[in-house]
Amino acid sequence: MLLKSGSQYFSSASLTNAGAYPTRVFNLSTLTGTTAGIVKLRNGGATGDIYVTLNVAASNGANQDFGEQGVLFPDGCWVGFGGASAATIEYAKEF
Numbered sequence: 001m002l003l004k005s006g007s008q009y010f011s012s013a014s015l016t017n018a019g020a021y022p023t024r025v026f027n028l029s030t031l032t033g034t035t036a037g038i039v040k041l042r043n044g045g046a047t048g049d050i051y052v053t054l055n056v057a058a059s060n061g062a063n064q065d066f067g068e069q070g071v072l073f074p075d076g077c078w079v080g081f082g083g084a085s086a087a088t089i090e091y092a093k094e095f
Contacts, residue, residue, distance in 0.1 A: 005092035013080045023077045024070040027090040029063045037083030044075030
């Protein structure tokens with residue numbers, strides 16, 4: 001098993017650079033504008049199961065750490081937005 005780790009910045013909904021490979025997310029940081037926002041991490045794509053939801057206050061940011069083991073997305077991690085303006089995740093993929 002090979003691992004590749006890194007971080008990725010998002011300003012719109014997208015699958016991580018890890019693609020459809022099993023992906024482990026360790027940290028999620030978000031920013032919002034003048035309205036409150038929400039970031040959802042889904043397994044596999046835009047309609048996949050929601051594994052993580054982070055609500056963010058207006059004109060604020062939020063950081064969620066998932067510990068040493070992280071959260072495993074077996075089919076890749078899709079980052080979706082609702083009002084949040086940006087997000088950065090730290091992840092590792094297995095392939």
